[in-house]
Amino acid sequence: MSGHTRTGIDSPLVRSISATLSALPAYQSALADAPPAYTEVGIRHSYYTEDSLDASAVTFGSRSRYDIDVTQLWIEAPVGGSWSVALDVQNDAMSGASPWFVGVGLDGEPGVVMSGASIKDNRVEVGVTTRYFWADGNAGLAISHSDEDDYRALSFAFDASWNSDDNARTWTASASRSNDTVTPVKERIPVFIDEESLQTQSLYFGVSQILSRTQIVRIGLSYTMSEGYLTDPYKFADHRPEDHDRWTLSSGYRQFYSALDGALQVDYRLYSDSWGTDSHTLEVGWHQNLGRHVLAPYLRYYTQSEADFFSPIADREADYYADDYRLSSYGALTAGLRWTVQLGDWQIETQAERYQSDGEWGLFSGEEAPALVDFWRATVGLTWRFD
Template sequence: MSARNGNGERHTTLLALTSSAMLLPAYQGAQADAPPEYTELGLRYSKYKEDDIPGRKSFGSGSERYDIDVAQFHLLAPVADSWSVALDVAWEDMSGASPWFVGESADGDPRVIMSGASIEDTRTEVSVNTRYYYDRGNAGLSYTNSDEDDYQSDAVSLDGAFNSADGMRTYAAAISASWDDIEPTQGAVPTNTLQDDKDIRSAWIGVSQIVSKRAIVRFGLSYTYRDGFLTDPYKNRDSRPDERKEWTASAGYRHFFQQQDAALHVDYRYFDDDWDVVSHTLDLSWHQNVNDQLQLIPFLRYYSQDEAEFFDVVADTSQRYYADDYRLSAFGAFTYGLRLRRELGNWSLNLAGERYKSDESWGLYSGDEAPGLVDYWRYSLGVDYVFR
């Protein structure tokens, strides 16, 4: 997702690419430490739409928020006997408005002032990955470039996995670095910088273990260090530290139920950082095979975070650091949805729909409600093809 309003957050596209490749079947069978048998191709279109912000939470009669179209392309191909290459490209086109700052109404209620005129921007992201498979594991190298009008990022990552002699356990690790440049678009409102940059360094270790013929578990730890301009350049009342240190601990579990012909996925992540943000994320999904061609996947995600130490619903600009960004507030959120996969020979059709709703009262941590909290819908439609 992309916006003209850049913010201080780093994102996880490369993470997802590397982790999805890195954590694949190395754990699960002897055939896993070999390149894919066939070339695979995927295309996906997604529509992301945020709910309007109501008049009671904003000055004026309410406002539309972001509306984003996303197209994705994925190619994974075997090369020689021991290598694979992957290419991922994403295009995003977005328009809408975002919270600019939070003020107080005449009766003392916090209300959002939106960014005003509709924002238009596009983003293109290209990722390439090459992977080498050896007897007891695999190793990959990735490069990702993300380009938009006001933001450019280059990132590299290296990962590896090593299986125990009996193949029951896999040890994995990854490191990454990125270099990002920010040059906010100059419009009707002043920005917090004209040009700046930020860097990120990250490391991750994980171990997975086959528990039985039907179950596998994994644990992971990560550390991420962000350095540079982490303030949101477009928000009116935003000043953040130039450093951020983050830690995560995560666990995952997969269990196949033979009688139901279905797989249960359970994932949990604990997050902590030196901005006093703490969060818990629980993901549940049920992968039901209806027949040989059709799979239905209902899913549910719960997320809760504590607020950053410098967050206030109405920012206190007399402090050294301050922000009224709803994403730094204490809140809880539920995501629920359904995915469908239909096999048609070498083709497969993929459909997905999900709803995200957030509220301060749903969180595990107390805090004042930020009026800018977001709800959204997302729909996806796509096809995959295997060159058998």
């Protein structure tokens, strides 16, 4: 349909219907602005494993790093005509070692001293989301609690989306808050705090626009502010500012190709924070419908600049300092593949992803940290929907 508006039709008959309806809602997608038509129950199990560090990068300690087993369980159900409720439970079983500090190795190059004996920790997160739907939009309230040996977080999030008159544009706004408490476990390595707290608040505003029958685009801006204890208590040479302000500008684009029965998915995010880190994230994916199957490969490129107070070997005399590889400049490439099968009311999903990072792959200059992370993650999941 080119250049035809809904009300641009000539007969008086249709004009009167059009006038009647011009302000009425339409569904922008099958999921928008109506509670789900069915109840969904699902389970996912994921395995995350980091590559061992190169022998040359480790001065002392184990070369092996983190492994995490993640189990996600959820139920999401419509309640009455206008509400839905979701309950999410997630368990993360973590084990392994992580970098304690970076020193000068026997070869004179920076080398990692690992945290020694294997750490075991378990994190349990429980979240409840209620959502209200009306003709032109929906709003949700989510409460979540996360608990592990050394970290507790309670967070609240509110979001609302509403559609324009012609339902071609959707506005979204959200606000969230998280209150976290850090209580480091002291048996592993020297720790200098007992209990610290951290408050984080975040705002997001975005808009999506239908461009044609097969194209949709969105853009959004977010601001996050943290105040409190942001230092990593398990790192020997880590002292970070007590404030952290972060901005993101994110955008996404989807285009459906009906001849191929598939869609191109492009997402880009620009990030900038008060610690001097800027980053770019670009993700490109393809979603191929194949009858009951879907194959969705994707590629992700990420690059960040180092934080102002980062150096490969921390200067403990400075106001703020860190040798954490996560604050260094580097680039990372991710490749993943997702495969889902729909069998009646059941859906099976499998996904695998490889992540590799390298100081040379970044767009920003800076000294490379010796402990950049590479990992695999894989997921299997089963979802059941019933009316």
